[in-house]
Amino acid sequence: MKLAVFDFDSTLMDGETIDFLAEEMGVSQQIAQITKKAMQGELDFYESLKTRVKLLEGMPQKKAVEICHNLPLNLGAKETIAELKKNGYKVVCFSGGFKFATEYFRDILGLDGEFSNTLHCKNGKLTGEVGGEMMFDFSKGTMLSVIQRLLNVCPKNTLVVGDGANDISMFAYAEKKIAFCAKEILKQQANIIIDKKDLREILSHIKSL
Structure with missing residues (x-):
C-alpha cells in the first residue's frame, strides 16, 4: 500500500478557492492580502481562515456552490492521479x-478521499463562519498520521504535494x-521541487516513487 496526498488550492486547482469567492463579494483585495501572508507562513492559518471567511458573509449559498464547481484545475491533475x-x-x-x-472534484479527479x-450556511446564505x-x-500532518495508521502505510511509501505554509506539517510524515x-x-522543507505548472512533472519522478 502506498499513499499520495495532494493539497487542493494552487496544487490540484489553479488558484485559491476563497479568492474566487471573494471576487463575487467584491472583497478580492482584502482576502488576497491575507491569503498571501498565510501561505507564506506570516499569519496563523486558523486566524487568517476565520478572518477571510467572515468577509464572505451574506453570499448566496447557491452562488458559492456554482463558483466552487467551476474552478480551473491545474494542467495534468487527472492524468497524474490516474497514473x-x-x-x-x-x-x-x-x-x-x-x-x-x-467533494465535487473528488469524483472528477478520481480521488479516494478528501478532507477540507x-x-x-443558514437560510440559503453563507454566515461567515x-x-x-x-x-x-x-x-x-495530524490527518496524514491518522490515515497512515488506518492503512498501515509508512512514511517511506508516502508522497505529499503542496504549495504553501499549511502543507509543512504533512511533510514530516512523508519521504x-x-x-x-x-x-x-515550503521549498525549504521539500526534497522534490517543481516550478513548472504541470502536475505531470511529478510523473518524471515516478521511477523513484
Whole structure:
C-alpha cells in the first residue's frame, strides 16, 4: 500500500478557492492580502481562515456552490492521479479550502478521499463562519498520521504535494515531499521541487516513487 496526498488550492486547482469567492463579494483585495501572508507562513492559518471567511458573509449559498464547481484545475491533475493509482497509490486531497469544491472534484479527479472545511450556511446564505478537518496549520500532518495508521502505510511509501505554509506539517510524515510552484517556506522543507505548472512533472519522478 502506498499513499499520495495532494493539497487542493494552487496544487490540484489553479488558484485559491476563497479568492474566487471573494471576487463575487467584491472583497478580492482584502482576502488576497491575507491569503498571501498565510501561505507564506506570516499569519496563523486558523486566524487568517476565520478572518477571510467572515468577509464572505451574506453570499448566496447557491452562488458559492456554482463558483466552487467551476474552478480551473491545474494542467495534468487527472492524468497524474490516474497514473499514481495505476502504480498502487491511494490518492487523497487535504485542503484548507472548502467541501463545496473538494467533494465535487473528488469524483472528477478520481480521488479516494478528501478532507477540507465546511462553509456554514443558514437560510440559503453563507454566515461567515467555517469549521472542519483542516482549520489549523498542523491539521494536515495530524490527518496524514491518522490515515497512515488506518492503512498501515509508512512514511517511506508516502508522497505529499503542496504549495504553501499549511502543507509543512504533512511533510514530516512523508519521504517524498514535493513543493509544487510553491512558496519559499515550503521549498525549504521539500526534497522534490517543481516550478513548472504541470502536475505531470511529478510523473518524471515516478521511477523513484
